Amino acid sequence: MGIQASTFEIEEMVGSLSEQGYISNVEKSPKGVFCSITSTGSEKAQELLETAL
Numbered sequence: 001m002g003i004q005a006s007t008f009e010i011e012e013m014v015g016s017l018s019e020q021g022y023i024s025n026v027e028k029s030p031k032g033v034f035c036s037i038t039s040t041g042s043e044k045a046q047e048l049l050e051t052a053l
Contacts, residue, residue, distance in 0.1 A: 017041070 005013070014033055017023045022041030027034045037045070 003010070003013075010033055011028075014023070014026055014035065018026055018035075020040075021038055022044055023035040024038050025036040
């Protein structure tokens with residue numbers, strides 16, 4: 001399962017998440033976009049999961 005989006009849309013999302021401090025170490029390759037989640041990103045993900053339940 002993945003996110004269905006154009007290259008432009010993915011780059012916009014990645015840029016936004018990176019600017020907000022949720023991801024770092026962004027690497028783009030022909031196989032995809034790869035990154036690391038930051039502690040801020042991990043905390044936000046946990047918060048979103050808790051509110052979704």
